[in-house]
Amino acid sequence: MQITDNPYKGQGLDIADIPLPSVDAAGPERLLAQCPAHGVTPLVEAAALAERFGVAQVCVKDERARMGLGSFKALGAAYVIAHAANAIGGEAPLSGQCYVTASAGNHGLSVAAGAAVFGARAVIYLSQTVPESFAERLRAKGAEVVRAGADYEASMAAAQQAAEENGWSLLSDSSWDGYTEAPHRLMEGYLAMAAEIVAQMDPPPTHILLQAGVGGLAGACAALFRDRWGAGPRIIVVEPEAAPALYASIRAGAAVETSGPVSSMGRLDCKEPSLIALRGLSRDADDFALISEEEAAAVLPLLDSAGLASTPSGAAGLAAALADPAALGLTATSRVLAILSEEA
Numbered sequence: 483m484q485i486t487d488n489p490y491k492g493q494g495l496d497i498a499d500i501p502l503p504s505v506d507a508a509g510p511e512r513l514l515a516q517c518p519a520h521g522v523t524p525l526v527e528a529a530a531l532a533e534r535f536g537v538a539q540v541c542v543k544d545e546r547a548r549m550g551l552g553s554f555k556a557l558g559a560a561y562v563i564a565h566a567a568n569a570i571g572g573e574a575p576l577s578g579q580c581y582v583t584a585s586a587g588n589h590g591l592s593v594a595a596g597a598a599v600f601g602a603r604a605v606i607y608l609s610q611t612v613p614e615s616f617a618e619r620l621r622a623k624g625a626e627v628v629r630a631g632a633d634y635e636a637s638m639a640a641a642q643q644a645a646e647e648n649g650w651s652l653l654s655d656s657s658w659d660g661y662t663e664a665p666h667r668l669m670e671g672y673l674a675m676a677a678e679i680v681a682q683m684d685p686p687p688t689h690i691l692l693q694a695g696v697g698g699l700a701g702a703c704a705a706l707f708r709d710r711w712g713a714g715p716r717i718i719v720v721e722p723e724a725a726p727a728l729y730a731s732i733r734a735g736a737a738v739e740t741s742g743p744v745s746s747m748g749r750l751d752c753k754e755p756s757l758i759a760l761r762g763l764s765r766d767a768d769d770f771a772l773i774s775e776e777e778a779a780a781v782l783p784l785l786d787s788a789g790l791a792s793t794p795s796g797a798a799g800l801a802a803a804l805a806d807p808a809a810l811g812l813t814a815t816s817r818v819l820a821i822l823s824e825e826a
Contacts, residue, residue, distance in 0.1 A: 483805040484723070485771040487797070488732055492713075494765030495735065501666055503705040503762040507673035509556065513564050516676055518548040523675070525682040528792040530788045535536035535803050537816040541687065542790060542800070543679050546825035551595060553824035554675055554699060555588035559653050561671030562664055563596030574601030580650040584630075584638035585620075586612060586695065587749035587795070588824055589655045593622035605650065607641040609633050611744050611751075628722070633744070634752055648726065656756040665698065666758055672702035677710075679703075679819065686711040687819035692767075693720045695752040697728050697759025699823065704766035715819075718769045718810055720802045722747040722778070727755040728763060729770040746775050749795035749824065751804030769810075773798060776798060777805040786820075 515521040524544050531540040549556040559581075561809040567575040572630075580603040590606040597604035607821050608617055610632055617627045630640035638654060645652035657665035666757040680686075690707060692700035700719050707715060721729055724742035731737050737760055745751040763770075778794035781801040785792055794801070803810060812818065 483771055483773050483777060483802060483809060485769055485809050486729060487731060487769050488767050490732070490763065490764040490770060492765065497737070497761045498755055500657070500757045500761050501662060503701045503753070503763070504666065504670040504673065505706050505709040505756055506670065507677040507706060510561050510671045510674040511677065513568065518609065522678050523548055526678060526790065528788055528790065532801065533782060535807050535812060535818065536740040536814060537807070537812050537818055538814060539817040541683055541817070541819050543675065543819070543821045544790065545675065545821060545823050546792065549647060551588065551591050553588040554821065555592045555621040557671040557674050558655060558698065559583070559589060559592035560596030560599075561604065562653060562667050563593070563600055564668060567600040576600040576602035579603070580648070581653045582641050582645050582650045583607070583653045584609070584634060584641040586634045586751060587616065590620050590625065591623060593653055594620050594625035596664050598624045605644065607637040607644070609637040609741070609761045611748070635754060639822045652685060655698050657753070657758040659757070662758060665756060667703040669698050669758060670793070672699055673706050676703045676706040680706070680710045683819060685817070687715050687817045689810060689816055690715050690717045691720060691802055691818065691820040692717065693750055693795065693798035693823065694728055694759070694766065694823070695725070695750040696754070697763060698756055699821070700767075701756065701759030701762040703821070705762050708759045708766045716769070716811060718771055718802065719763055719767050720771050720798050722750050722773050722798070723749045723772045725753055726754055726772050728760060729762055729772055731802055732764060732770050733756050747778050747795045747798055750798060771802050771810070773805055777801050780804060790822055792822050793824055793826055796822055
């Protein structure tokens with residue numbers, strides 16, 4: 483594992499025209515209260531993990547059953563679509579509208595589910611590396627699937643082009659210059675999960691492990707945790723060595739595009755950071771860590787035996803704690819919070 487501290491903590495990188503993540507959890511909480519599929523997910527105290535890591539406590543926010551979609555992503559794109567539908571009102575308020583995106587995993591399911599509920603069309607672009615089994619899951623939710631490009635970035639470029647050519651609404655979980663409104667609201671949806679954690683964990687953790695692809699989950703959670711818990715918890719962002727978008731950007735002092743092989747942490751295999759997430763995490767995170775493919779895989783049997791089966795992507799934060807607890811500053815008195823972000 484590689485780790486670097488964040489020299490910009492407290493102030494953050496100055497990224498022109500890019501907003502900081504929201505900390506208004508009330509908006510998504512109001513909309514979620516109207517959703518029959520919504521329910522608070524559990525915060526599990528994992529004694530076996532605490533013993534293995536040599537710490538006092540490990541609390542795992544278990545997102546595997548979130549709204550029947552299998553991951554925290556249910557709170558993102560579907561929230562953006564619900565917000566748009568709520569503003570219009572009526573039956574099938576988004577009939578005739580099309581949402582298009584690229585997905586490396588669960589984000590596409592959230593777009594498909596939200597579109598289906600409110601009468602919209604969903605078109606999801608997948609790179610060649612995404613398994614066909616995932617494409618079938620999207621089709622089962624009513625989405626149209628288009629294969630484009632060798633990696634996530636290429637499929638996103640294709641989705642963006644389709645949006646421009648057809649007048650569709652692009653709904654990415656990343657953000658870039660000139661594209662911030664939808665991803666900012668999407669990240670706001672994740673605050674519902676972060677607010678649940680704050681209500682469930684008392685006293686606050688000493689260490690928070692947040693896995694990241696483009697950084698939406700990590701950026702939203704870190705912003706709310708700093709707002710509610712202050713400077714106390716040490717927030718560590720974890721990425722694959724093959725996709726060090728945030729890590730490399732912090733080292734460079736500006737957003738950078740990275741390169742690397744395809745990672746087994748497929749949902750985290752994103753080579754460019756979301757600028758909203760980067761701006762927020764450069765202010766809120768203490769450290770940025772990279773884990774290898776082997777380190778990501780090593781934690782999975784431990785989680786299986788603890789009844790917390792997940793994927794290399796979903797368990798990446800916990801993988802970092804297993805790989806090198808001392809590098810993360812973990813001691814016998816540490817209270818660790820991690821998010822199990824998707825089902826196996």
